[in-house]
Amino acid sequence: MTIASTAPTSAAPSTAPAYPVVEYKTADLDGLEIFYREAGPADAPVVLLLHGFPTSSHMFRNLIPYLADRFHVIAPDLPGYGQSAAPAHADFDYSFDSAADAVRKLLTKLGITRYAVNVFDYGAPTAWRLALADPDAITALIVQNGNAYDEGLDNDFWVPIKRYWADPSSENRDALRDLVKIDATRFQYTDGMGHPERISPDNWIADQAQLDRRGNDEIQMDYFLDYGTNPGLYPAVQEWLRAKQPPTLVVWGENDVIFPADGAHPYKRDLTDIEFHLFDSGHFLLEDRASEVFPLIHDFLARKLG
Structure with missing residues (x-):
């Protein structure tokens, strides 16, 4: 009996593009371990992706390989998030100064x-703290x-948070704890x-697993309180925007009740090189508008960074 081989004997060279490799690393920064995702050519222009609450660099898992064909992409987890260290809140200053310091050290x-x-x-x-500390470091903005x-x-979302800024009592702190529960995350x-x-349930399941770690609720309450330092900056x-005029791409989910589109339009007051796009989307527009937003980001960076 003859068995035919299934191995190709004269296969034509593949024309499919190589899929970028994403590496997962941890850096020890003066005793604080910061996890980050890295991809793309080491000598290419650098693109830093900074996540928000309640997630981590996981939110960029699809964008990273999309950009990595021609950019060196770095996406860290901020302290207390994702795979980065999460010391007890009594032992660490969970503030945006500390978050920026960790990213700067990385x-x-x-x-x-x-x-x-x-x-x-x-x-x-x-990022604003990074910009104010080193005004010439940032080559372009994606907002x-x-x-x-x-x-x-x-808007109404910020009322109890602003009450907490004005009076950080236990009562006002406890009033925010529903924001770290599964219903709010979903x-x-x-x-x-x-x-x-288009929204995978894996997103809120993964985020909630991190939020539910023992003591992490207190970390989040500390960050909520420190957010009150931002309007003063x-x-x-x-x-800085007016003086340095960084090329800027605004891609904004206009239905977001946390950061509504009212916060997007003012960038046009201070920036001259700005490309502005609102989408029928919410807080995490990368999840349901990737097919539109990813190409915009890639094209913008290719034109502005060369």
Whole structure:
């Protein structure tokens, strides 16, 4: 009996593009372990992706390989999130100063001095601190539902948070604890989405597993409180935008009740090189608008970073 071989004997060279490899690493930064995802050519322009609450660099799991064909992509988990260290809140200063310091140390360790940055949610105040500390470091901005203006922080969502800023009592702190429960986490992924059928439940399940770690609720309450320091920085951030005029792409889910589109429009006041897009989407527009947003980001970076 003869058995035919299934191995190709003269296969034509594959024309399929290589799929970028994403590496998962942890850096020890003066005793604080920070996890990050890295992909793309080491000598390519750097793109820093900064996540927000209640997620981690996991939110960029699909965007990273999309950009990695021609950009060096770095996506860290902020302290207390994802796979990064989460010391007890009594032992660590969970603030945006600390988050920015961790990212700065990571970039220094990686030898990165110039980078484009995607600012989203908590990633925005983290990036603004980096910009104010080193005004020439940022080569371009991608703004995704991340505030630099008071507009957009005056809706009902912010009322109990602002009450906590004004009076950080136990009562006002406890009033925010529903924000770290599964219903709120699911809400952030599904509310206002034009295509809710595109949202994988893995998102809120993965995020909630991290939020439910013992003591993590206190970490989140500390971050909620420290968010109150951000509006005071906005005038300096706006001055930096006017002075440095970083090329900016705004891609914003206009149905977001946390950072509504009122916070997107003011960027047009201070920036001249700005490309502005609102989408029928919610907080996490990368989940239901990837087919539209990913190409916009890639094309913008290719044109602005060369």
